[in-house]
Each structure stands twice: as C-alpha cells, then as structure tokens.
Amino acid sequence: MGGSSEKEKALTPKQARFVEEYLIDLNATQAAIRAGYSEKTAYSMGQRLLKNVEVQKAIAAAQSKRSDRVGVQAEDVLRELVRVGMSDLRKAFTADGKLRPLNELDDDTASAISSVKVVTRPSGEVDEHGNRAVEYVHEVKLWDKNSALEKIAKHLGMYVERVEHTSPDGTMTPAPAVAIYELPDNGRTKAD
Incomplete structure (x- = not known):
C-alpha cells in the first residue's frame, strides 16, 4: 500500500545529474544531453523527466535552496x-x-x-x-x-492562449470530417 510511511524514491545518478543540468538554463533537452542521455532521445527524455514527480520535487527543492541562498524570492x-x-x-x-x-x-x-x-x-x-x-x-x-507589463500580465493570468481557427485566406478552418457508419443488424433485440 502506498502512503506517507513509504520512503520517497531516490533519484538515479543520471536523474540527479539531469536536475543539476536543468537548473543551469531550464532547457530540458540540453540538460538531458549534458546528463548523459542520447542526443537522439534527449527531447523526449527531457520531457519525460520533467513529468517525473521525484524529479519535479528535486528541481523545486534545488530552486528553493538557490533562492534562499541568494536571497531572491518570487515576490522580489x-x-x-x-x-x-x-x-x-x-x-x-x-x-x-x-x-x-x-x-x-x-x-x-x-x-x-x-x-x-x-x-x-x-x-x-x-x-x-x-x-x-x-x-x-x-x-x-x-x-x-x-x-515588464507582459510578464506581469502573464503572472496574473491575464493572457489566455487562444487557438486560431481561421485559414490564411481569413475563412474558418473546416471542421474535421466525421464519418457515420451504420452497423448491420446482428439479429439481437434490445432485451438481449
């Protein structure tokens, strides 16, 4: 059974190295490469590592520690x-x-x-x-x-990302085609 009594999973040496490298430039792909992952799979590996809960905790802890060390907080x-x-x-x-x-x-x-x-x-x-x-x-x-105003507005959630639904000529993009198939009667009744 999972719970708070269960020990947190430790990071592998490669994951720990990824965390260190990620903090340099916040670029997951480059951090994965520098941590020793293959260049071919670095993008997907970087994204996968960022979704890993233990890696997220390690990044957050390291950022908090660094923030305390230099005396700069988000409010500053x-x-x-x-x-x-x-x-x-x-x-x-x-x-x-x-x-x-x-x-x-x-x-x-x-x-x-x-x-x-x-x-x-x-x-x-x-x-x-x-x-x-x-x-x-x-x-x-x-x-x-x-x-500065743009960054403040983003921080406050004032910008909502929108998906463009018009084509280059200004018309609406057509909705995806929907196929309707009629299934043959298999001889069953509603009671079956």
Whole structure:
C-alpha cells in the first residue's frame, strides 16, 4: 500500500545529474544531453523527466535552496517588474526639465532606469571672458516597460492562449470530417 510511511524514491545518478543540468538554463533537452542521455532521445527524455514527480520535487527543492541562498524570492522579482512596468519618467526630472540628482530619485524610479548618458556640447553663449558655455544633455533610458507589463500580465493570468481557427485566406478552418457508419443488424433485440 502506498502512503506517507513509504520512503520517497531516490533519484538515479543520471536523474540527479539531469536536475543539476536543468537548473543551469531550464532547457530540458540540453540538460538531458549534458546528463548523459542520447542526443537522439534527449527531447523526449527531457520531457519525460520533467513529468517525473521525484524529479519535479528535486528541481523545486534545488530552486528553493538557490533562492534562499541568494536571497531572491518570487515576490522580489515581481516587485522589480512592477517598478519597471509602472514607472513614470517624469519622476526623474524637476519641474523645469532638469534631471534630478540620482541620490534624490525614489527607489521605484531608480530601478526603472537602465542608463543615463550625459552629452556635453557648446551652447552658443559666450561669457564675459570670451569662453564658450557648455550645456549638458541627459539621455535617460528605461528598462523595457512593455516587456515588464507582459510578464506581469502573464503572472496574473491575464493572457489566455487562444487557438486560431481561421485559414490564411481569413475563412474558418473546416471542421474535421466525421464519418457515420451504420452497423448491420446482428439479429439481437434490445432485451438481449
């Protein structure tokens, strides 16, 4: 009889190696190859291993351990995605259009900034000593907001995958043909 008193099945050495390799890039086919499975069967073997309950438990445990070790949880990643997805570039500038000093930016705005480039160029003005004035142009680049919003929406289940039922010419794809066969009377009655 199965139950909680039964010992969990241990992974084979190859399965354990698959788990280690899978955590590198989350690619089941490549993990299967690196774990020593045949290249010919690596795709199907990788899929089969991912469906194995013991392998799933080992992957989940390893991911949890790694997450604890580096101090990053799913909520942390989601929080950063929200910072990027809901960012407002206007918060990086003062009312007169000057870039705020970076130490004055709130955490959400600072997290959304990918890079800041400062370009100096002559302004055309000359001071009383005959020196040409320089103006500073700040180019602020944000992380990809659309990508962040898409990831948030997927996480929240807002995207539903749909199957296309139209052909390239715009018409509906025909339903599969249905064959109806009439079975010959075998001489039985309903009472039989």
